[in-house]
Amino acid sequence: MSRWKCGIEGCDAKFEDVESTIIHQTVEHERHECKVCGTIVPEGYFAIRHAFDEHTRAEYVRAYEADSTAVRTREDVKGEIEAQADLGNVVEQLRERGAL
Numbered sequence: 001m002s003r004w005k006c007g008i009e010g011c012d013a014k015f016e017d018v019e020s021t022i023i024h025q026t027v028e029h030e031r032h033e034c035k036v037c038g039t040i041v042p043e044g045y046f047a048i049r050h051a052f053d054e055h056t057r058a059e060y061v062r063a064y065e066a067d068s069t070a071v072r073t074r075e076d077v078k079g080e081i082e083a084q085a086d087l088g089n090v091v092e093q094l095r096e097r098g099a100l
């Protein structure tokens, strides 16, 4: 059963666990340039984490022309990932592959 999908625009990749999803997003997709501060971050989860950990919601909404529903959706995804993923393990795997 694949419960997780990549979710990045135009990508239909599906995964059975959240760790594989994050690794896919980080390794297979182009990096994302933060529209608030210009930092280059991996696409997907790490881009969301950067946006909400480093910037305020107001900055995010302004830079991405997002509405509150879009913000809430991303915060929900972030929360769900953080509740279920072994992020330490993900980061370790990505470092081993030289992707972080």
Ligand SMILES: [Zn+2]
Pocket (backbone or CB within 6 Å): 006, 007, 008, 011, 012, 013, 024, 025, 028, 029
């Ligand atoms: Zn993808």
Ligand SMILES: [Zn+2]
Pocket (backbone or CB within 6 Å): 034, 035, 036, 037, 038, 039, 050, 051, 054, 055
């Ligand atoms: Zn930023």
